[in-house]
Amino acid sequence: MNQTATNDVDVLAGDYYTRHFAAGPNDDTLILNMGPQHPSTHGVLRIVLEMDGEYILRAEPVLGYIHRMQEKMGENRAYLQYFPNMGRVDYLHALAWNWAYAGAVERLAGIEVPPRAEYLRVISCEMNRICSHLLWWGAYILDLGAFTPILYAFVDREEIMDLLQIITGSRLTYCYFTFGGVTADATPAFIDGTRAFIKSMRSRLPMFKGLVTDNLILRKRCEEIGVIDLDMARRYGATGPVLRGSGVACDTRRHEPYSCYNEFDFAIPTASTCDAMGRYLVRMDEISESLKILEQALDMLPDGPFVNPKAPRKVKPAAGETYFSVESARGKVGVYVQSDGSTTPYRVKLRAPCFSNLSLFAELSAGTLLADAVSILGSLDLVIPEIDR
Amino acid sequence: MIPACLAGLAHARTVDSATARTGFTTNLALEPAAVHDAAAALYKAGYFLECISGADFAEGFEVLYTFDRFEKPERVALRTLAPHDAPVVPTIADIFHGALWHERECFDFYGVRFEGHPSLLPLLLPDDMELRPLVKAPEARKSREAIVFQTPAPPAAADSAGEKAAADPEAKAKAKAAALAKAKAKAAKTASETAQAAGGDPA
Numbered sequence: 001m002n003q004t005a006t007n008d009v010d011v012l013a014g015d016y017y018t019r020h021f022a023a024g025p026n027d028d029t030l031i032l033n034m035g036p037q038h039p040s041t042h043g044v045l046r047i048v049l050e051m052d053g054e055y056i057l058r059a060e061p062v063l064g065y066i067h068r069m070q071e072k073m074g075e076n077r078a079y080l081q082y083f084p085n086m087g088r089v090d091y092l093h094a095l096a097w098n099w100a101y102a103g104a105v106e107r108l109a110g111i112e113v114p115p116r117a118e119y120l121r122v123i124s125c126e127m128n129r130i131c132s133h134l135l136w137w138g139a140y141i142l143d144l145g146a147f148t149p150i151l152y153a154f155v156d157r158e159e160i161m162d163l164l165q166i167i168t169g170s171r172l173t174y175c176y177f178t179f180g181g182v183t184a185d186a187t188p189a190f191i192d193g194t195r196a197f198i199k200s201m202r203s204r205l206p207m208f209k210g211l212v213t214d215n216l217i218l219r220k221r222c223e224e225i226g227v228i229d230l231d232m233a234r235r236y237g238a239t240g241p242v243l244r245g246s247g248v249a250c251d252t253r254r255h256e257p258y259s260c261y262n263e264f265d266f267a268i269p270t271a272s273t274c275d276a277m278g279r280y281l282v283r284m285d286e287i288s289e290s291l292k293i294l295e296q297a298l299d300m301l302p303d304g305p306f307v308n309p310k311a312p313r314k315v316k317p318a319a320g321e322t323y324f325s326v327e328s329a330r331g332k333v334g335v336y337v338q339s340d341g342s343t344t345p346y347r348v349k350l351r352a353p354c355f356s357n358l359s360l361f362a363e364l365s366a367g368t369l370l371a372d373a374v375s376i377l378g379s380l381d382l383v384i385p386e387i388d389r
Numbered sequence: 390m391i392p393a394c395l396a397g398l399a400h401a402r403t404v405d406s407a408t409a410r411t412g413f414t415t416n417l418a419l420e421p422a423a424v425h426d427a428a429a430a431l432y433k434a435g436y437f438l439e440c441i442s443g444a445d446f447a448e449g450f451e452v453l454y455t456f457d458r459f460e461k462p463e464r465v466a467l468r469t470l471a472p473h474d475a476p477v478v479p480t481i482a483d484i485f486h487g488a489l490w491h492e493r494e495c496f497d498f499y500g501v502r503f504e505g506h507p508s509l510l511p512l513l514l515p516d517d518m519e520l521r522p523l524v525k526a527p528e529a530r531k532s533r534e535a536i537v538f539q540t541p542a543p544p545a546a547a548d549s550a551g552e553k554a555a556a557d558p559e560a561k562a563k564a565k566a567a568a569l570a571k572a573k574a575k576a577a578k579t580a581s582e583t584a585q586a587a588g589g590d591p592a
Contacts, residue, residue: 016516236487323412349442
């Protein structure tokens with residue numbers, strides 16, 4: 001630690017985090033703040049970098065700019081009142097968080113979910129997953145310097161948001177699930193619209209591939225960049241497309257099957273290259289797989305109630321604990337709830353996949369070019385509100 | 390169920406193995422000193438670190454580690470208890486590097502110190518914040534026995550859950566009374582010490 005240098009330039013040395021990020025022994029290095037208002041950090045993420053020219057020697061993400069203490073909020077309101085928070089943890093895949101929380105409390109309180117509700121959950125959650133992947137796709141390409149693809153992505157994203165608006169009533173921070181089912185039934189307009197969307201999305205994917213995926217410039221920016229091996233994934237607890245891009249076919253929908261995912265025929269895309277391109281391809285393939293699930297779910301959609309009529313209005317689970325995990329667009333979402341037998345949770349812990357996925361960035365980016373670090377960040381598909389919670 | 394890699398643990402207490410209700414295949418309570426070895430054994434056996442979280446009980450701060458495997462679902466929960474007046478737990482960040490952030494978060498929220506952590510700086514909270522937001526008031530703390538060490542309930546079936554809830558209040562009232570008595574005895578002492586611990590310089 002270069003104590004004198006820190007003291008000499010104390011006024012210029014920046015805030016708490018910069019001061020704790022002491023410059024290395026080499027005089028030629030530069031301490032650089034990337035963010036918190038950097039376009040490629042998607043929200044308010046800050047990374048303190050020590051640079052040697054264009055190369056990153058060390059990187060340290062600084063979190064907490066949009067920390068809202070979601071876990072404390074869980075402890076001071078009734079079980080049902082906490083639902084809207086879930087849409088604000090990961091606003092891009094709100095329904096996965098809806099599901100993780102609903103699943104945890106339902107298991108704790110022994111609330112059963114009728115089959116139609118399970119299917120509606122699958123349909124809405126997979127729509128939301130495609131929507132999230134489309135935004136990631138557009139934004140990632142935007143990070144890499146191409147503006148047009150995000151406009152294409154938003155055409156399809158808009159259709160999904162219109163459809164989800166029919167059943168959920170909102171366009172982004174969905175709060176569609178409730179204990180024992182969902183809050184509204186699917187309408188014919190939603191079902192027909194979803195069928196039409198599956199068709200149109202399928203016809204768009206080859207165009208996306210021709211326009212972007214096969215593009216030489218994109219390949220050069222992604223291939224062999226940010227190689228995550230299995231050991232690194234285990235040490236940091238990486239999940240989701242970040243893990244599957246490293247060749248591990250681990251998807252919570254298959255790994256710990258919940259709801260009715262066992263009934264659908266779908267593949268778990270993986271890539272063995274372990275690089276940013278691998279993660280890219282996994283997400284693009286996942287869009288097709290989600291379309292497959294949607295098609296099957298619409299065909300098999302059972303009749304019946306969309307919410308368990310016996311589900312209590314005021315949930316009061318017996319004392320105990322449960323850990324429920326689902327697969328979001330970014331990885332394994334876990335909600336851990338402790339109940340003391342009262343109407344408010346004793347403790348709610350939110351396990352955010354991005355938190356673990358970003359934690360490996362410091363190790364992954366060491367020695368890379370700054371421009372490649374932007375590509376790595378984009379390939380992790382970060383949602384900062386989920387990391388900060 | 391205790392996986393083979395953890396078989397040699399001294400003082401481990403199996404909490405319950407009702408996977409259907411808790412989501413944990415293995416649920417073990419350990420002494421803080423045993424956590425590091427257990428994590429090392431899990432790393433060697435191919436587990437990944439899923440999460441580290443804390444909880445505030447009448448008996449102390451509980452740190453809960455969850456691990457899982459990529460190839461099959463086998464969630465292992467390790468839990469350890471640190472006293473309110475000196476909450477110190479050894480770090481596992483030298484084995485699972487993901488713990489670097491999880492432990493910092495736990496330090497933020499509860500003030501639990503992770504011995505051996507290379508940079509226990511605030512992660513999510515402001516660097517000058519003295520409040521530990523998830524530390525409960527002494528009178529609000531419940532007994533760990535009444536929440537964590539529950540006998541497994543049969544999964545699902547709304548009726549049986551209703552019965553259980555109806556049968557529960559007695560047991561709960563007892564546990565609550567015990568917790569309250571304990572908490573009251575500690576109240577003055579803990580309050581001052583929590584404030585002290587929270588005010589400590591993280592570096």
